[in-house]
Amino acid sequence: MTAARLPKREVLLLRGGTVITMDRQRSVVRADVLVVDGRIDKVAKSLRPPKGARVIECEGRAVMPGLIQSHVHLCQVLFRNQADGLELLDWLSQRIWPFEAAHDERSLGHSARLGIAELLLGGTTGIVDMATVRHTGAVMQAALDSGIRYTGGKCLMDQGFEGLREDTRAALKETEALGKEWHGQDDGRIRYALCPRFVLSCTKPLWNEVRSLSEKNGWTVHTHASENRAEVAAVRKAVGDDNIAWFHRIGLTGERLVLAHCVHLSEREEEILSATATTVVHCPGANLKLASGLSPVPRLLQKGAHLALGGDGAPCNNTLDAFHEMRLAATLHLPAFGPRALPASEVLAMATRNGARALGIEDQVGSIEAGKRADLAVLELTRPHFVPLGPDLHATIVYCAKSSDVTDTIVDGRHLVRGQKLVSLDAASLAENASAELARLTKRL
């Protein structure tokens, strides 16, 4: 077994690092960072460690806000490398949905813990997740036990694929009960999100009820939209409108809506996204690997849309490495939009402060400022692939860094990764047993 060992919150002094604050001015300063009771207490030079504080030496390192991936599927991590060479709709119906339908509580818990281990070791401290239809508690429990910051919930599907389709009322009743049970746990580190899969797998009564549950409880709505041309055509046929235009028509667009992908958009949809401050989660790795296309990210930014970043699922990427996604996002659009179309600082904001809003807590995480929750990643900057450092550290991080450069990860004041070793989960055992767990699941297919 791989029981989690969640460490206590400690007084932490991160000493002598270069702090990438991602505050409003996006300032970069040489300073110490003091963490007390799960919060950033001070960011200042030469702080004296309080009695009993654990000191993390950060000389030659960057101290940055923990990265936030605003669209992932922990439930799919066990299917990594099992669904290559397919486009979205075939990828779902031939591989992913049958796999998800075969999950039991044990395999789902394993998948979630394996994913969280990868994320924390790579400096990702917060995620917006979509679980599968059944056994959602196993994913929520893994998030609670491992220490990651989590917004997510049960996947809702009340039409389409038989192995996952549920009765509308039963699905809604279960999601509401899960939300009541989990939302706000551990001082708000766990937050619930309503997760209808996408337009094609949900009926209109379900969408309407999702909207009212979100309004009533303040829960985020996390779904997919306009990822693939065939999907967009099928949506138009099913509801007589494009994805985002339809969401707008039923009153779902706005600050609580988190939409993964948004690759194929009409001009009107781009305007709707910008005007309603809906979060668009750019998933460049998944969009490339599923041959979906390129989201018009520079144009959306120019129009004032709210952009975040995510690795999506392990079987369509095939890693959950936030640094890889940042580098893709920062370079992918330049041939079409020009070399200055997407500055590194903007991409880093997508993976930090913009992600905080997708999590539903932009006032609490996403930057290093006194009073905010202490979600931090420490990055080694002295390795050969970083040097000589340039004048713009945001660019150095976005263009040069990899998840394996992360030495320490802190979430909510808990020191979860210490010197590249994860303390809340047994990463080696999770990796070692992944194939056997997948084999057990495959037998149930």
Ligand SMILES: [Zn+2]
């Ligand atoms: Zn997805």
